[in-house]
Amino acid sequence: MVLSPQHEHLLDRLAEVAVRVGVNIAHGQQLLITAPLDAVPLVRRITEHAYKAGASLVTPFYADDVATLARFRHAADDTLDTAADWLQDGMANAYRKGAARMAITGANPVLLANEQAERVSRVGRAASRAGRPAMELITRFAINWNIVAFATPAWAQQVFPDLSVDAAVSRLWDAIFQASRVMVNDPVAEWEAHNAHLRKRAAWLNERRFAALHFSGPDTDLTVGLADGHAWAGGAEPAGNGIICNPNIPTEEVFTTPHARKVSGTVRATKPLFHQGTLIDDIAVRFEDGRITEAHARTGQDVLERILDTDDGARRLGEVALVPASSPISRSGILFRNTLFDENAASHIALGQSYAKCMLDTDNLTEAHLAQQGANTSFIHIDWMIGSSKIDVDAVNHDGTREPLMRQGEWSNQP
Amino acid sequence: MVLSPQHEHLLDRLAEVAVRVGVNIAHGQQLLITAPLDAVPLVRRITEHAYKAGASLVTPFYADDVATLARFRHAADDTLDTAADWLQDGMANAYRKGAARMAITGANPVLLANEQAERVSRVGRAASRAGRPAMELITRFAINWNIVAFATPAWAQQVFPDLSVDAAVSRLWDAIFQASRVMVNDPVAEWEAHNAHLRKRAAWLNERRFAALHFSGPDTDLTVGLADGHAWAGGAEPAGNGIICNPNIPTEEVFTTPHARKVSGTVRATKPLFHQGTLIDDIAVRFEDGRITEAHARTGQDVLERILDTDDGARRLGEVALVPASSPISRSGILFRNTLFDENAASHIALGQSYAKCMLDTDNLTEAHLAQQGANTSFIHIDWMIGSSKIDVDAVNHDGTREPLMRQGEWSNQP
Ligand SMILES: [Zn+2]
Ligand SMILES: [Zn+2]
Numbered sequence A, B: 001m002v003l004s005p006q007h008e009h010l011l012d013r014l015a016e017v018a019v020r021v022g023v024n025i026a027h028g029q030q031l032l033i034t035a036p037l038d039a040v041p042l043v044r045r046i047t048e049h050a051y052k053a054g055a056s057l058v059t060p061f062y063a064d065d066v067a068t069l070a071r072f073r074h075a076a077d078d079t080l081d082t083a084a085d086w087l088q089d090g091m092a093n094a095y096r097k098g099a100a101r102m103a104i105t106g107a108n109p110v111l112l113a114n115e116q117a118e119r120v121s122r123v124g125r126a127a128s129r130a131g132r133p134a135m136e137l138i139t140r141f142a143i144n145w146n147i148v149a150f151a152t153p154a155w156a157q158q159v160f161p162d163l164s165v166d167a168a169v170s171r172l173w174d175a176i177f178q179a180s181r182v183m184v185n186d187p188v189a190e191w192e193a194h195n196a197h198l199r200k201r202a203a204w205l206n207e208r209r210f211a212a213l214h215f216s217g218p219d220t221d222l223t224v225g226l227a228d229g230h231a232w233a234g235g236a237e238p239a240g241n242g243i244i245c246n247p248n249i250p251t252e253e254v255f256t257t258p259h260a261r262k263v264s265g266t267v268r269a270t271k272p273l274f275h276q277g278t279l280i281d282d283i284a285v286r287f288e289d290g291r292i293t294e295a296h297a298r299t300g301q302d303v304l305e306r307i308l309d310t311d312d313g314a315r316r317l318g319e320v321a322l323v324p325a326s327s328p329i330s331r332s333g334i335l336f337r338n339t340l341f342d343e344n345a346a347s348h349i350a351l352g353q354s355y356a357k358c359m360l361d362t363d364n365l366t367e368a369h370l371a372q373q374g375a376n377t378s379f380i381h382i383d384w385m386i387g388s389s390k391i392d393v394d395a396v397n398h399d400g401t402r403e404p405l406m407r408q409g410e411w412s413n414q415p
């Protein structure tokens, strides 16, 4: 796989944006990178930009699809509940001591589609459990972090199955560079403007302090109560360590904390969900008092059920996010089969853990207090697309009155 | 770089030998692998064999020469004393909880030859310090571990500078497969016979309990006192966790603990030393009462001095090893520029940390007691070749009498 000179140039820009805008590495900070093996060229460019920006040490961890499959095919059944807890603990220690985190996404979205659901679920659960200390630091935004994408051949072929591998990779790169806003003269300035735009929308929503959102459309009639003391976030924000960063590149969403016990009604997914190498398609669920009481999927029903059975919080929401159907990623018309992109093409909800930064005054509130206000706790956080140009969203005020928030997927007002 | 089908087959055998003979992975054991990025094909085969043999989880860590150089070229001066202590601590925790360790060697032996010695030394020292807890478990042989080699293009070109890259890699693979004893019908049986041979030699030396070894030859007149309660080792041995493993593939040496305060005389290296990406050539040193009091090198004098200044133990010996000049690696006539191979082509000494398994009764002795008996402690352990067909070795008995041990590099007796 050889990139064109133009793509090489854009890859370097993407690396620079990931380092300067995404993670915004501080002088003397360590940087941990997780990446698919294919992403070596991007990891190298990120590494160089990170050292130039003052990083003290860059440590990459590569995931190899071939090695992952070897485990599912050859490992003894009694060994599958093992995870690298010593590594996850080490990473959590690094973050506590001041390191930043970069994750490069781009793995084959259906790598494990042909493996036994039982084995996939056990491995995934062990990994989630081991990753809990590190994930806790991420979800409460204690440190600066960033996710950015690399167009691996396996991923590109899933997105463009009718093209040759080379053509698919090239098209996927075009889409990634476009969505990541690096195809402009000054990507850093472009990101400043984009962040200001998202910040303005979040500020307006924070000012209005709605009680709930109501989603309606085909097979969807869902009321999502918002947590007491919820806070809307979007774009760049200061992490707990004081560093302003953009956790996701791209990002188009404003998002907040739903009330874990005040979600009711029915909703149908508007895009398939690709989770840990498996596909869950055409999800339809019913919520009662915040809890999923019925769940169906045309494909991957068994995987979905295992996810919901992870823990009590896995059946409740930890995030609701609004994304206009006119977002650049949505307009591309591409189903990326990757959450980083697909969640930024449509309004969505997430099962599981809520984000501390999406609650007011979290420094002074106990976990119990936050839970009482509606925050959710779980080993998982799985985003799940429910928006489209066929979906309307109303805002519900505390007095029960309603006002249009989005119509046919577009914002009803300009803040 | 494409391997021939024959080389692919031998690569798979090497992986199998590394898993079954080298680390001898136990059912349910985790395996940590460190490797150069180029070694992905071997890591994948080792991973598959490890899972087939019962490994619960295989976790690779890849080192990337490009990223390493990026740090030396771009990182700020005030960040170079940083190391991945969180990762080294995590690895040490993994070993304490029962994981095995596999290291794949094959990095460019002169990667850092053009970098500033001061920067190289600071980075190396920080890495050694951070790696201390894990290295301590390795040097006292608490866990099963193994080092095996991969012929990277950068290494092959250093070994065969007159060949094309492809030809150099192919020749280096031939040499690795030969030295690693996988070019036979049944490599596992071959290794059993080889281990029995080394065990017999070590048993004979342990029975004789010599007081010292005396090396003589061109520019060499060196007496290496042996530690009280020294134990000779060689080939496969049981690690502290009870698993019998072969730490080095290849291995041709029998080795033991010198007395840290009873080494005297002069010695000249018989091969250049490649240490952390730099070359130290034509080393000549004088020992007095176990301590190096004079040290010269034609190339890399500054690096050598920095090594000796690491700590007090860095100027004293932690290992003395005997290898006949007729060992297959020696007979190949190749200077591998890699310690794993070159130390198995010649008798050698090592600066720094001694091996606990090379002392008797270590379970019942305190660190202080072992030190009193002559064991050495240091952040470093650097092997250094002093044997050749021009070197004679005498054994010195406690009554001062001498007997020939090696003449012109060959054993004087068959045990
Ligand atoms: Zn979201
Ligand atoms: Zn989310």
Ligand SMILES: [Zn+2]
Binding pocket: B253, B255, B319, B321, B343, B348, B383
């Ligand atoms: Zn040795």
Ligand SMILES: [Zn+2]
Binding pocket: B319, B350, B381, B382, B383
């Ligand atoms: Zn050694």
